[in-house]
Amino acid sequence: MFCYQCEETLNATGCTKNGVCGKNGEVADLQDDLIYLLKSIAFYNSKARSNKLNDAKTDQFILDGLFATVTNTNFSKADIERLIGEGFEIKDGVKKKLISAKVIDEKSGSSFPAWIKEKLLGAGPKADEELPFMAKVTPESLASVNTGILATENEDVRSLRELLTYGLKGMAAYAHHANVLGYKDENVMAFIEKALLATMDDSMGINELVPLVLECGSKGVATLALLDKANTTTYGNPEPTAVNIGVRGNPGILISGHDLRDLEQFLEQTQGTGVDIYTHGEMLPANSYPAFKGYENFVGNYGGSWWKQKEEFEKFNGPIFMTTNCIVPPKESYINRIYTTGVVGFDGVAHIRADKDGNKDFSAIIEQAKKCDSPEQLEEGTIMGGFAHVSALSVADKIVEAVKGGQIKKFVVMAGCDGRHKERIYYTDFAEALPKDTVILTAGCAKYRYNKLDLGDIGGIPRVIDAGQCNDSYSLVVIAQKLAEAFGLDDINDLPISYNIAWYEQKAVLVLLALLSLGVRNITLGPKLPAFVSPNVLNVLVEQFNIRPNATVEEDLKVLL
Numbered sequence: 215m216f217c218y219q220c221e222e223t224l225n226a227t228g229c230t231k232n233g234v235c236g237k238n239g240e241v242a243d244l245q246d247d248l249i250y251l252l253k254s255i256a257f258y259n260s261k262a263r264s265n266k267l268n269d270a271k272t273d274q275f276i277l278d279g280l281f282a283t284v285t286n287t288n289f290s291k292a293d294i295e296r297l298i299g300e301g302f303e304i305k306d307g308v309k310k311k312l313i314s315a316k317v318i319d320e321k322s323g324s325s326f327p328a329w330i331k332e333k334l335l336g337a338g339p340k341a342d343e344e345l346p347f348m349a350k351v352t353p354e355s356l357a358s359v360n361t362g363i364l365a366t367e368n369e370d371v372r373s374l375r376e377l378l379t380y381g382l383k384g385m386a387a388y389a390h391h392a393n394v395l396g397y398k399d400e401n402v403m404a405f406i407e408k409a410l411l412a413t414m415d416d417s418m419g420i421n422e423l424v425p426l427v428l429e430c431g432s433k434g435v436a437t438l439a440l441l442d443k444a445n446t447t448t449y450g451n452p453e454p455t456a457v458n459i460g461v462r463g464n465p466g467i468l469i470s471g472h473d474l475r476d477l478e479q480f481l482e483q484t485q486g487t488g489v490d491i492y493t494h495g496e497m498l499p500a501n502s503y504p505a506f507k508g509y510e511n512f513v514g515n516y517g518g519s520w521w522k523q524k525e526e527f528e529k530f531n532g533p534i535f536m537t538t539n540c541i542v543p544p545k546e547s548y549i550n551r552i553y554t555t556g557v558v559g560f561d562g563v564a565h566i567r568a569d570k571d572g573n574k575d576f577s578a579i580i581e582q583a584k585k586c587d588s589p590e591q592l593e594e595g596t597i598m599g600g601f602a603h604v605s606a607l608s609v610a611d612k613i614v615e616a617v618k619g620g621q622i623k624k625f626v627v628m629a630g631c632d633g634r635h636k637e638r639i640y641y642t643d644f645a646e647a648l649p650k651d652t653v654i655l656t657a658g659c660a661k662y663r664y665n666k667l668d669l670g671d672i673g674g675i676p677r678v679i680d681a682g683q684c685n686d687s688y689s690l691v692v693i694a695q696k697l698a699e700a701f702g703l704d705d706i707n708d709l710p711i712s713y714n715i716a717w718y719e720q721k722a723v724l725v726l727l728a729l730l731s732l733g734v735r736n737i738t739l740g741p742k743l744p745a746f747v748s749p750n751v752l753n754v755l756v757e758q759f760n761i762r763p764n765a766t767v768e769e770d771l772k773v774l775l
Contacts, residue, residue: 215239216363218745219380220285221718222633226745236543237289243362244294245283249379250361251301252279253414256407258308263404265317268308273403274393275304280386280406282557285719286520287539290559373748374423375413377723380746381430382406384724387539388437388685390557394475394572397444405433424754431731434724438688442602449474450504451604452682456596457501458514459666461589462490467579468516468530468589470494470523471537472683474503476555476574480535481509483576489583492516494526495540496659499682502600517592519662521634527552529590533579535566539719540659551586553579597665601679603692612675614700617710621672623651624775625711629687630660630725631718637741638663641716643767645669645678649775653677655693658684658725660716687725691732706734712774713737714764717744730759738774740764 218228220235232238237245255276262268279297282288312318366372389402412418412426446452467489469477477500480491490513493500498515506512517526520540527534527548534552541560544552555566555574568574606613616622626648628641645654645664654664654677661680669677681689698706715737717726723744729737736759743752743763755761764770 215242217242218363219376219383219720221631221742221744222635223745226742228745235285238291241289241291241294244291244298245288246361246363247359248279248294248298248301249283250359251298251305252276253410255301255305255308256410258305258312260404260407260411261312261317262308263400263407265312265315267311267315267317268403270398272304272308273398274390275301276403276406277386277390277393278557280383281390281539282559284383284387284539284721286541287557288559289541289543290561292561293559369748370420370750371418371423373746373751374420374427376746377727377744377751378409378423378427378430379413380720380723381427381434381727382409382724384721385430385434385437387721388434388441388724391473391538391685392437392441392444394473395444395448397440397447399436399440402433402437402440405429420750420754427727428731430724431727431729434728435688435691435731438685438725438728441685442688445474445503446602446604449478449506452499452502452600452602453504454598454605455502455507455600457498457599458596459516459592460514460594461492461516461591462513463588464488464490464511465583465586466490466492466513466516466530466532466589467583468492468494468527468532468534469497469500469537470520470534471540471558472496472685473537473556474500475572476535476537477506479574480576481506481512484511484580485509487511487580487584489532489580492530492589494523494534495520496683497537498597499599499680499686502602502682515597516589518666519632519659521632526592529592531589532583532586535576535579539721551582593666598676598678599665599680599682601676601689602681602686603689603696606679606681606689606693607696609675610696610700612673613697616673616675617701621651622653622675623649623710625653625655625709626774627655627690627711627713627715628660628664629655629657629681629684629690630716631684631722632659632662632716633718633741635741638716640741640764640767641714642667644714644770647767647771650677652775653679655679655681655690655711657681657686657690658722663716684721684725687728691729706732707736714770714774715739716741730755734759736760736762738762738764738770 216228216230217233222234223229224234259268259272366375484491490511492513493515494517500506523542524545536554536558541558549562553564553566566574641663665678671677694706694711698709739761740763
């Protein structure tokens with residue numbers, strides 16, 4: 215095992231026996247195998263796509279396979295083995311389709327690039343006599359192939375390949391959510407396949423990979439825009455909302471993760487049952503969508519960030535439903551009332567599958583909830599949310615006036631991820647230390663470090679403008695672009711906006727690449743720089759975009775203000 219894809223990786227260098235996240239080495243190795251297999255599927259499916267022979271099932275498998283390897287998503291050996299088995303079936307099915315359509319020759323690999331034959335078919339005088347691409351890689355032989363990160367020996371090439379791969383994982387997660395609501399983008403899928411193959415091409419060095427990484431960012435913008443359209447078309451534009459953080463006396467079900475369709479189905483199926491629904495973690499922004507506000511049993515949000523779930527899930531008393539990533543290994547005290555779905559998995563935890571139409575039956579969870587005690591109250595009051603781009607821009611004139619009048623001197627984007635390390639108290643301290651003429655723009659679970667502070671407002675404009683989930687970072691870009699237009703600026707870097715971004719996992723990597731692709735400069739990133747960024751690659755990012763690591767609150771206030 216070697217894994218360094220998250221911010222909390224061991225000693226800021228890499229996990230080698232078991233992951234800090236709780237993933238064991240065997241599962242980590244299987245996930246490397248799955249990514250390797252996805253590259254072969256990408257090769258065949260890219261040929262199928264160019265010949266209009268691709269299908270939705272294969273596209274969805276590529277997205278789900280990438281998503282399943284995101285940190286804190288799937289810890290189950292059985293699940294990853296099942297995905298690998300399904301992947302071989304899909305690969306073979308696409309290959310047979312191409313052979314049948316005479317797109318490829320079953321008996322000769324001569325039409326394939328040399329690097330493909332050498333990397334994935336096997337070099338040698340008999341290579342052309344073998345079946346094409348990946349024919350020698352079977353479920354039985356996959357264990358003998360070095361699929362791990364360190365198989366790429368050149369540190370800088372490895373760094374860029376992993377940066378690209380993690381960007382693709384984030385892109386796949388967001389595209390997955392859009393797909394659930396029926397929104398797809400052929401260009402995004404084509405890029406994912408192209409980029410997966412590029413990570414195997416030894417002819418591509420730094421000069422070729424850096425532009426591809428930035429292209430990943432631009433495709434990330436398109437993916438985030440697609441998901442924004444899917445969510446708002448389906449559920450309406452989020453509205454400024456005071457979200458209840460207390461509890462009622464009824465038994466409840468806690469929904470965590472990111473998937474709005476799962477929440478919708480729960481709300482529909484719990485009507486009249488006497489069971490209340492609460493959100494947790496990144497599901498908090500769901501409280502601001504108009505479509506959900508009519509459900510009387512939709513109470514509000516319970517608890518805080520993902521890393522507190524062991525304590526908070528225990529006190530909730532009722533069933534917990536994990537819709538996407540952010541699960542941590544559950545305690546025995548509540549493992550019998552936690553459920554997963556979709557790409558999420560943990561051995562010993564019940565899993566809810568969708569039918570062919572995407573519908574899920576939650577009756578077993580609802581019946582369990584009825585027998586549980588009501589949630590233990592953690593806190594009371596409300597927190598504000600719902601300031602996605604449509605809501606924020608509806609008061610753009612007030613914001614512009616406040617800037618021109620000197621009431622608002624600076625905006626600071628404090629989006630991204632939260633994490634469990636004590637050093638992240640930095641973000642609370644930074645938010646509290648900001649001058650009262652400064653407004654925080656946020657999205658993602660990083661907000662839990664300061665969204666319950668009493669920071670006040672500026673002429674009715676909240677000092678924390680929360681755009682929503684991590685995928686709603688797109689809203690922050692739209693807000694910045696529209697403000698630049700309002701001020702007559704050609705470059706959003708000329709706005710009074712600074713960036714103090716916290717990251718944890720691969721969706722945050724995609725958001726960072728999206729910002730870079732839009733030309734955003736001078737980003738402060740923390741609490742530690744990614745272990746997978748080599749010194750030379752970091753120099754490229756510093757030279758082109760002036761990325762810097764965060765320091766102390768005092769130092770960063772001087773720089774960012």
